[in-house]
Amino acid sequence: MSTASIHAGWDAQDPHGSVVPPIYSTSAYAHSSHASLRALFARRSEGFAYSRSGNPTTQVLEARSTALEGGIGAIAVASGQAAMTIALCALLAPGTHVVASERIYGGTTELLGDTLEDMGVAATAVDPWDLQAWEAAIRPQTRVFLLESIANPGAQLADLPAIAAIAHAHDIAVVVDSTLASPALYRPGDHGADIVVHSATKYLAGHGTTIAGLIVDAGSFDPRRCPQRWERLTTENRRFATTFADDYARGCSGLLAYARAKYMTDFGATLPAASAHAVLVGIETLELRMERISAVTAQLAQHLHGQDGVASVQHPSIPGRPDAEIARRDFPRGTAGVFSIDLDGGEPAVEAFCDALELFTIAVNIGDVRSLVCHPASTTHSHLTPAQREACGVLEGTVRLSIGLEDEEDLRADLERALAAAQRVRAADPAAA
Template sequence: MKLETLAIHAGYTPEQEGHSCAVPVYRTSAYQFNSTEHAANLFALKELGNIYSRISNPTQDVLEQRMAQLEGGKAALALSSGTSAIFYTIINICEHGDEVVAAHNLYGGTYAQFNSILPQLGITVRFVDPTDPENFAKAINDKTRAIYCETLGNPALNMTDLDAVAAIAQKAQLPFIVDSTFTPPSMLRPIEYGADIVIHSLTKWLGGHGTGLGGIVIDAGNFDWTNPKFSLYNVPDDSYHGLRYAHDLGELNPVAFALRMRLVPLRNLGACITPDNSWMFLQGIETLALRVERHSENGLAVARHLQAHPDVDWVNYPGLEGSPGHEAAAKYLQNGFGGMVSFGIRGGREAGQKFIENLQIFSHVANVGDAKSLAIHPATTTHSQLSPEQLESSGISDELIRLSIGIEHIDDIVADLDQAIKNAH
């Protein structure tokens, strides 16, 4: 089936749920066991099934199956937020003393997690400029356990050359982790370009309406975890029956990464998604392809309009010639360039703040991917925890405004931008 059809039907069979046409919401903490033997088999992984909603839930299961199919992966795990999805991904691979090589143009919260929190756990992240893929190769050493990037940097919007970075990861026998939040599967499927693990904030375009929080990790099921340097998968786990995740799962061995994340980080740390949020994201995913078409159409129109505006110094949009990473974006984003636009308003930080305060249709919020148009000034909000040097290396200047272009009529969007720019000077 094509993506638009999968987005509506994948992972759900009405006949198994009392013929309910819509996916039910399972608001339950726990699940009745058939017998003591059944309970023992579930806990011992001799059977798969539901035990407790911190670990799994039937509504969540439909979401996970649907996202795995949309991304072309073999398994997925939904979590309480995109931030939890990122954190659990790293600690599902790395131990104290291990290292990750990551692009430096990351969302501010991810950068802070990698730069400040992971080192407290003894995990070092080496940041590199992703515009030259060879920078990843140069930073790899015998302690490296993963390579990490975003498809489109947030908020600089420069596209990563996924093929090139994937080749480097494969040569080094390292998993390639890609945060594809800014490029949902109707725009791009990173597994097709060599990604081993794909992460999304479900809160953004997949949900699409700013109503729920969640994240998801998709396991391509292609990476060989039997390499001894991945000790979490090769040394018996005393907390789970001495299980060696890369060896003892039988037919589930290809999805050892996803299963271990469910059984260890999620089961024991508890960043579980609620069934209601899972249900809301399923509603959003059904219209994903249609919404992304309009986001992309409006985004390109806004970028071109701002590029010609006398009070705008510069515009970054992956579909705009001359923008950072445009060549790579043209290669990978063949179904549209999305709704994210960043630009520099003439007058710097003061003009940027006045612009934000004068917007009428745009909402001033710390979010992206909503059906509504959104705007923010990253240097004073989402990336304010970064030092001036870190802001510069991430491509975030005082005058940068980040726009998430919604699906309103383009004439109204442009009129709001024009009047806010005019009133900022």
Template sequence: MAHSPWRNATTEVHAGYSPSGDHLPMTVPIYNTAAYEFPDYATAAALFSLKAPGFTYSRTGNPTVAVLEERAAALEGGVGANATATGQAAVALALLALLQGPNHLVASNKLYGGTMDLLTDTFVDFGATVSFVDPEDPANWAAAITPKTRGFLLESVSNPLATLVDLRAITAVAHAAGIPVVVDNTLPTPAAYRPIEFGADIVVHSATKALSGHGSVLGGLVIDAGTFDFSDAVRWPQIAGPKARYGGDTLLGRYGAKAYLMLGRSKFLHDLGPTLSAASASSILTGIETLSLRVAKAQSNVLELAKALEAHPAVARVHHPSIATHQDFALAKEHYPGGTGCIFSFDLKDPAWVPSLVDSLKLFALAANIGDARSLIVHPAAMTHCRLSESQLAAAGISAATLRLSVGLEDSGDLVADLLAGLDAMAPSKGAAATAVRQTVNA
């Protein structure tokens, strides 16, 4: 495992870059170029045959993007990373490199809706099979393994209900069966939770969310711990078997612990082209510089909001592990001491209240994103998870009365007042008078 010599807040600012070249620019330059001139023919031939490291064409690598890849790998404790145009591409590439042919994936039944679309529709069209399990009991994962299983996929904190996992127990089940575990760590980010420390083999991110942090750019990352044993050429022919594409060599023989990432870069980024631009990488790098600060502020806002919602008579249930009655309360304290990120959900007592509550809010924008500096709200059943069947929604714990919040960086008192004013219109709380007084004072 590659370790940054620093704690995360320092890594966020420094990893992967120190000023160099003629002008010593303090920030990472944006290499706005599609191609790179080769000094001579022999260098070009060596680079194109992947025998020498370097940049040939920005679809498979760019110096600005490379700094982001190194910084993300350092933050998660991986050996390297591949950046992608979106988080959706990161999830797809991470899995494509494992599921060659009619192979099988075991996946959590609590996943972002776009990932569910990928697994239940596109991957099925290409011959893969997927078994969905309730991720919270490791025995469910063990029971779903078949001889064709080539990966486990789960979210470290699930979208939208913020359910948690005992990742150490799940990775133990997977590794005993020779299966790598892919963890989508978008919600907590490495500032709060580092899946590789709990046994994850591959970490994916939508960098669109809290990593970039301002809702202004799309991006994704695949980070490899570099520790999974891909040496069985029968199970992993794409990594351990000889390939004409690599002059008859095996990726494992050529690249060792970076073989999986080279498969992603030299085959899938090259052949499919979901590449991150240098300008987007620059935005994400700027966002990452303040990641720890933003995650801590959003987390403290989340705790205030969860407490206020829990006490409100219009709310049936708050789905956040800081609530003492939540099923993951103990797990959160033990495995997620840094918090779980800026997302949580709550159920209204009556689903008919959803439209008027959403329309009444002044600070929570109705927008399908998370991890923004601004607070956002969605109705998953009608929006982000609208293509899930009734039974898939039920398995994911999402009802028609569930609303998801992505909590931003505003003042917590303002956020609580905005939500409580909307809820008081449905079912007045004891705090309604206080809210009215505050509004009068502010008027």
């Protein structure tokens, strides 16, 4: 993992021998002849024409991400939300259906229940720990199972091998958002996922500087096995005069080729070369950061468990969690740095808790080297219905924590200071407690 994080996708063979992949800051690329550019647009050759659909720096990031996930290809896009949108659009069509875990990021829930619904795609939310619910939710129109490897914000772990087995028995593609795990802790393709999505903004970039997204084809999806279900890929595309599924015969991802040619280009969801470079630099230290962050997070979660005013701690290390065995089996390196706590006293206690923090930063990002905190019910999940928030474990008193690389003792002292402030609010208003 560490070797691939540093070397995959780049061999220092550019004309100047640059050890680090350069930033190719250009919008277009010169060609030696008319025939050369024509062949590129006809998909008869490889190369670059215009940076909206590809860039040499971004290509290195795609190759490195492919290696880290053990896949057959990747495309880098403008954000994690763009990655999820493009991946689903490439797999779905009007009249199709998605079965999704209830425990997913609020923005993904909104995408399913609003934008994709407007496009004629239906969605059903299920408890990720209820395997019978996944099976029962399947319709003839179901094309995708969607879940997160580590759920945001409660760090729930799903039994991906069991869920994937159900999906594949019905020729359904499994899409996994693995933003919180990163390939340093978990490779969904090794456990049954077909497509892996990342908000590279988070742990991959790692330093809170860059917005980016990735879609990786894990190599198990092949639309040719059930061509009538994936007609957009298995029949000739009139716009591009090609059948994208044919790429799988060459060991390449036809799905990603289709997603790049159509949705990435039409949506203009281009990742700038400078952003790709920033993610590449972040990936170089990914494994080291994730090991440290995971260990400190587990210790802090266990410290908070049972503290006065903390109704519950949502982390796989807490006794009684249904996913404890999944953590032991599939996540031996840890479960990253994001988890949630539920405070007695509701939002007034949350406000006192957050405002008393001195080291944690109040912000809606996660996966930074800095420790971050937010109140999901009024921010990341605020546009969901109360029922949707409850289903994904977001209550009025829920606080999401993203642990960074600060000293553990300093973080613990900051949390204790904040808990004392929340306790004073509850003491002043006994009804809230």
